[in-house]
Amino acid sequence: METDRGVVLATERYGSAESWKYFAKDEVMERRRDGREGESRGNSIVGVFKTVFLPQGYPESVSDDYLHYQFWDTLQAFSSSLSGTLATQASLKGVGVGNQEATVAAATVTWILRDGTGMLGRILFAWHKGSKLDSEAKKWRLFADVLNDIAMFVEILAPYFPAFFTLIVCTAGVFKSLVGVAGGATRAALTVHQARRDNMADISAKDGSQETLVNLAGLLVSLMLIPLVTDNTILTLSLFFLFTVLHLFANYKAVRSVVMETFNEARLSIVLQQYVRDGQILSPLEANQREPVFFELRKTVPIRLGVRLQEVVQSPEELNLALKENNMPYLLGVRNGCVCVCLGPEASVRDEIRAMCQAVWLSNTLSPPTQQQQSPWEIVHESHKLMDKIFNPFLKGVEAAGWDVKRTLLDWDEWRVEWKTKTN
Template sequence: MMSPSAPAGHVTARAYDSMLTVFFPKDLSSSVTPDYLPYTLWHLANSVTGTVAGTLSMQALLQALGLGAGTAIGLAATTNWIIKDGFGLLGGVLFAGFMGNRFDASPKYYRFLANLCIQASNLMELLTPMVPHLFLPMASLSNIGKNIGFLAASATRASMHRGFTRTDNLGDITAKAGAQATAAGLVGTGIGIVLSWAIGTDPHTLLAAFVPLSLLNLFAAYKSNRAVVTRHMNIERAELTLRAVLDNPVSQRITPPASVATPSPAEKLVAPTPFDISRRETMFGWRKHPFRVALRLEEPVDAPRCPLATMSVEGMIAFSAGFGDLAAQRYRICVASDAETVWLWFLDTADHEDVTRGFIHACAVRHALETGRASAHAGWLRNSPADAYLVSSARVDNILAALVAAGWDIAHTHLGDRNRRLHVGPVPVQ
């Protein structure tokens, strides 16, 4: 029994701590990264407004079936309802199969896309009373959009939660996220019911209430995603990071090939942190490549201008033999004769570190070619792709160390997700 003399403030503090334990991971200040709390608060706002908007759209959908007039749903209406649910499930399955592991590579992009799909589906449901004869196609498309949205939101959630962990508490964070979503759903449903009673069932009135709620939902989704810091690399984050490292004043010292047989241990590079890059990466829309020299990553052998389209693997190895010791490398780089394009492939024996090293090396070659083009004192790089390869090869280890020091997770990347690996060696006998 609690002592009567216990201060009221102590009771309030204990109640506050109990509430935190229910909805947030244990040891909040030390068990998660600083971006977890702003992401969670904005995500709660996103969940509440999304549930309210969904309640309004569902009311409009039932009104289109005649529930507002007090009539029972007939056999045809029931069949239509089942069909539209079936189309929705089918759309979600096809979408999941098509996307593969893109959710892990760009979780913020697909998280926002999920919210956009759900709100577009809500809007379509909201418009069905205005065209009740189109109920089945509109409801089916709406359900497909919602299933795609819910699937994308669920698939990206695990990647984001893993990035928040500082200790082995991924399960705790996931469980608290479920509690937060349930609470937000209850609050949103309550607000939606009260609001629907207040404004009635007129489609135009529902639409007027839906639009600001939907926009607020998308804004909250944008802010919650912006709060996330992704610590593993995809192509965009890797290019932005490597461009910053290679543009460092220390990195701009161009040394003739004869003096770069081994890396310089004195070279100190500083890479931007994942937090720095998270503010620059594109969450939606077209992204701009930071390198002028194009990169063709794991291109199929029949792609236009691909070196492998006109030579065998053995011939490509011979072509690249002057570019360094290939025996120790599990990737292959080719440079176009005009120094405008760099091709990169990974061998079927490459692991995560090989993929990361290969991508670093390819970007360093691109930077060396651009530097040689811009500098009158380094024009030999522009005219000799092999020299550009040697200059950049000597610096891969230093760049890799700078990435690790900046906090990047180089053990898990999404730089070789296309899985068009090369096999070097005897062709297996069928």
Template sequence: MVKERLEIIETDEAGNVTATYVQSSTDREGISRIDSISPKTVKSTWQKTLDVFLPAGYPHSVTSDYTEYQIYDSVQAFSSSIAGLLSSRAVLSSVGVGDATASPTAALFLSIFQESVGRIATILFAHRLGTAFEPECKMYRLLADILNDIAFVLDCLSPVLPKPLRIAVLSFSSVLRALCGVAAGSAKASLSAHFARWGNLGELNAKDSSQETVISLLGMLVGTLVVSRISTPTATWTTLIILLAVHLETNRRAVRAVVMKTLNRQRATLVYHHLKQGKVPTPETIANEEIIFERDGVLRHADGRLLGHCVVGASMSQLLSGIAQETARTGSSKVDTNTLSQLLHLFRHEKYLLWYTVTGRRVHVIIIIKKDAVVADIITAWWQALAVAEEVAKPGAETDRLDLLQRSIKTAVTCRSTYEDGLRLEGWDLTTSALETTSNTRVKME
């Protein structure tokens, strides 16, 4: 007869106990009883309803910034739905609803034209900025809603404009909406990948769609009441401005709540300045310091001063032009082969090449990436560009470029070797590329 007491605990994805199974001692005939014990705390109806819209295993299956972002994102979607109804009513008025002289065929042609220019804009926008959406997903997420709100304003202005101008305004509005769709969709995909912790990206996107469906439905229901009670231009514009203000502010707060762990150009700059002070910053610290709209490729001092500009992933022709620009000052119009050879020798152990030119007190840096470079090498190159820019900004800075480059290599490499492990321990992702915002080339040294 077995006297051991067997206990099996069953939990859900979040680790909450759903049931406990207890086996009684086996009798002489080899039969035992198994009892199922329900947990003392049972989920309420409200919690079960939330489970329909939240990822399985929430909150453990998502990052800590997911909840705050989703709250603000829901509020902005709600206000946007109502503003969209006011915009749609204005567009219907523009195309002739209620006007006996309006032609259905003309309205159809206008719709076709809007769709056409919108789709062309989508293709061009995706081609031009496709590689920048992931590194700068926070900026483009907010930019998308700004473009969408401008489209709302143009739609509401269209009824009071002359018909020829009305067509142009509505078409431009369609372009803005198309750009919004590309930027928002791409940025959302990057943010979703950031939020998902358990490889649950597909389910997280599905639950996000469920949330948006409910919020949009509530927005349309409330918007129906709002639109039915607002008819004067003053009331319409007042309501629209309030809704757009709420929409933009909640979007700004949502984006500010996101704590990215990859190093794009701005975050790499902020991290570098902390490391120079002997501190290893956390992603939360950098998220509080970064600004949403930052110019691409700018090099800044620790106090925020603009030092210059850097191009990551430049071509060899840009490097040769940069060297030729300097040698031309000494009377030569060709590339100084000696300078090029010294530069290649200087960076023989690095996975990149770096050159800079100076205009006034502003520095322009170009980084050429070698074929076998990894993300950590590109981060090192960016830190060296910052070191160069800081040296050039100092009063009485030396003009010997190769000597300055040699010293700045040591600064950047020391930063990397000293603090790389510390950055990983703080949660930074040093394996995902976020410094390149364009389709760049690689070089191979033979």
């Protein structure tokens, strides 16, 4: 190919950001950029910013919701930084900074107690809720930020109750320890979602750079705020509530902007119910927009996945009932107000999705708890027949709609059971 610049020898590009051509003219090779000049990655202000703060290969190397999420995440981090300054000032005042009668030993003991209770809270929370943080990352991310704001509010009020100051700051320390576990774990879960080239480390590093820049900006603003709020309770509380409202709003928008293509219980339930109702398959965007991001008082029969055999059946007769109409590597039963699923060791991800679909249908059918005309086992048998009829077209539909069915975020426990196909 020959142009007025010479013969085109080669072309190269840097993702979707830059495109270059090599020309040969008068036995000299020259490299020229396609399109507008002066926007090369690393050779302009915008280019330097992208290199420093965005993952390599952006936007192809991250999920489509990355930029929207990071915008709101940056805004919430900035407002949280300012709220944290007000809380820190109150804590320092409470332990005696500026008070000649306060002792270093008393302040140190208070700080040690706060940190110690926080460490215990971190261990207990990770033990009790660790497995839930992947499957319900949005809810726990929002929970962490709400709890963080509550902890900072408690710290601001602590100096006004000197008799209970140590108890109050220890309580705030426990809250913040829960925030650390839930916030850190859900951030990791969201990073897995955003990483489209196995580039989790790069995304995490750049997220850290973004947060550091925001905290630096918050530090500069805080330096201007501190002289204004010192010994001014009304202004301190007013600014805190302003920053808290901004923080919670930004967090809500951030989790709402995340569009996950893998099924958890909530997203699968939303898609399945829509399909059973009118045959429509919701896209990941539509289902994520309907997914609840706040914890709710459960209105449906709870579902327990991967339980022990005795939590599904408790006699040979019940095992035969569980196997009736069922040729799948899982057993379902209704016991103690829960839909329980017992999984076989050979079950695939497809089987897990089908079992969850069946459990969701059972849960919705049995909710709210009313006087049932049929026995629970009869309803279980109906669910097997329904899945035999609808599951294959449903699975093809969700794959075509863009859902990832090769893995799930369903909250399975580790019990796996092998059973006889028939008992006497």
